[in-house]
Amino acid sequence: MVDVAAVTSTWDAVREQGPLVQCLTNIVVAPFTANVLLAVGAAPAMVDVPQEAGAFAGIASAVLVNLGTPYEATHGPMLEAARAAVFAGTPWVLDPVAVGALPVRTALARQLLEIGPTVVRANASEVLGLAGLGEGGRGVDAHDQAEAALPAAQDLLSWGVGAVAVSAAIDVIVADDRCVRLSGGAELMTRVTGVGCALGALVAAACAVTEDPLLAAVTATAGLCAAAELAQDAARGPGSFAVHLLDELALLDGDGLASHVRLSNGQAQARERPWLG
């Protein structure tokens, strides 16, 4: 069970503790990711070169590995940072962008998966691709796509991942025998590059302040969706939405978040008609 009070206090804990989040991420979203982390009070550090990546993972509060532009020079640092995070007991999040459809990142993601991410944050087709059950959304209907990825998410859990957050119109986050569904958010989230990737970074930040990876993923998702709802109300289009989103993330505290959280607890195993979960 995850309740709203746990979510709002975890959100406030990020603001109060200001975790240091090491990001190994892609060239498209690096600026927005850093700004989202700064907005919620966290401290981003993009440390992704050999030797430094592992050393830094030992002192960071959490680590994000995002495979959006997986240049060969970054493969080593990503593996190094993930291993150092595990060695140091630092939580780390894997965001397997476009895994399944593309060969280089899919092979790299499998190597990273073996190291044991605390949380995998992805859309449905990426979860299927990471589990080896799909190739980038093939056959997955848009309406129920998060639900269609639940068997694959369960596989990832059985391989040692702490929690899997499947992003969709209704987000589904699973861990052990728990499953939380979150509705909310805003259509404009899909019209700004890097919103999903920023969620991965927020999950990492939340992992730094709670031992429960499910709670971390739910908190990050709920906070981002709440800020997005507020931002969309004030936006004319995607440009102003992105600006408002950063402002709202900075203004949103636990009390403000409380009225926006729409979550339901369920069981991840109820797979036959999971959308009724």
Added chain:
Amino acid sequence: MVDVAAVTSTWDAVREQGPLVQCLTNIVVAPFTANVLLAVGAAPAMVDVPQEAGAFAGIASAVLVNLGTPYEATHGPMLEAARAAVFAGTPWVLDPVAVGALPVRTALARQLLEIGPTVVRANASEVLGLAGLGEGGRGVDAHDQAEAALPAAQDLLSWGVGAVAVSAAIDVIVADDRCVRLSGGAELMTRVTGVGCALGALVAAACAVTEDPLLAAVTATAGLCAAAELAQDAARGPGSFAVHLLDELALLDGDGLASHVRLSNGQAQARERPWLG
């Protein structure tokens, strides 16, 4: 001949079809390029690593190759993506940033040119540099610079390029024996990084919805200039201009575009006093 109705229906076709545009571009403009594509309803994908770049070009609707930061690790993927695009019949756009003045990208641009871009989108000095007729604006007067690049643009056409779009205060776009001039736009376009590069991406998106590369380049240029005019009216400076530009791109449909298009059809060969075209 290109008429306004063709331009507005092509603009709407991008919004309706949402083409998947693979971008191999530079670290400075990657986020803005992605956001511009998302604003007009296209789907950006920055896939620029070896093996993946070529594979993805086969499924993308269009490909953009931009030479702004031509790291050695990206040369292979750029060539691979361009060749795969040609093999698959996918349109691809070359944006030869700063070619002519700088040796590495000039050599790379020549290799790419031989593969046969659907459209070259560049400023006058880059068109001269790509054709081997200049070195980055030398001797080209600011007032008539697009016109001064027309002989070089004709050379590129004779080598197999489908259309050449020369960006300037008055844009000139040439293909076979056609030449379209477009006025409009806003001074603040030059005060935000990546506006020209985003135009290259929009040309690629438009190439995905029309067989005519001239029409694609005219549509992208007209749409960006119209949105820029609207954005500048609402902006206090370059920061708010960039935000408004994304909003206006998202709000602008073919009907809205119609009243902003100021184009004249001419002949590319009328070179002696081309500004009277």
Added chain:
Amino acid sequence: MVDVAAVTSTWDAVREQGPLVQCLTNIVVAPFTANVLLAVGAAPAMVDVPQEAGAFAGIASAVLVNLGTPYEATHGPMLEAARAAVFAGTPWVLDPVAVGALPVRTALARQLLEIGPTVVRANASEVLGLAGLGEGGRGVDAHDQAEAALPAAQDLLSWGVGAVAVSAAIDVIVADDRCVRLSGGAELMTRVTGVGCALGALVAAACAVTEDPLLAAVTATAGLCAAAELAQDAARGPGSFAVHLLDELALLDGDGLASHVRLSNGQAQARERPWLG
């Protein structure tokens, strides 16, 4: 002595001369850095590949080397650009991001230091790290951190650096026997990624229009702080602050700057109780 009139006329000179600033910088801040330079009327050029980096430094008005993401492929271009700048008499600025705590960039920074930067722009812990006197802020109290770095800054000057700008709540800039302290700025500067890195770029732009590196660093710092104060007054949070900051930088001229400059001249050697300087 630096007086306000010299600062405002240097600020205007940047706007009037529009220096070409070559930036070798990190993937997180490259877009914002380019936009800040464009806002003040300078022309950014991110030229950071081998062969091109050195050639371009010979024609640029100033060069910025920022170590935020020091990929191995960029080490050579950074050294090449710095050496070519010195050879051509072009001013160049070193921004040693996170130097001291991380091994790769610290070794690279020492190599760059030997080439002789015109200005080092950094926070206190980075100045300590660059001088070999600290490891990333260890033991440096936040309140007086710029002052605590003054002995290290003096060491850098004795090794041939033209000026050292230590960024903090109260900025301290030293050169030969001069020391200028600047107060002002806005809390939101720390909530947007790349504001400090953009200051490095502005210092480079100012170095292109004055022979005095101290004056250049003071002018860039004063201008950025003034624009930040104006931007914070209009901002709801970090998203809108970043937008307003670019607008205010573009709107701010020397006259507007004059009323915002709060500087005091002192002696760098007065180290025992430097905060009374």
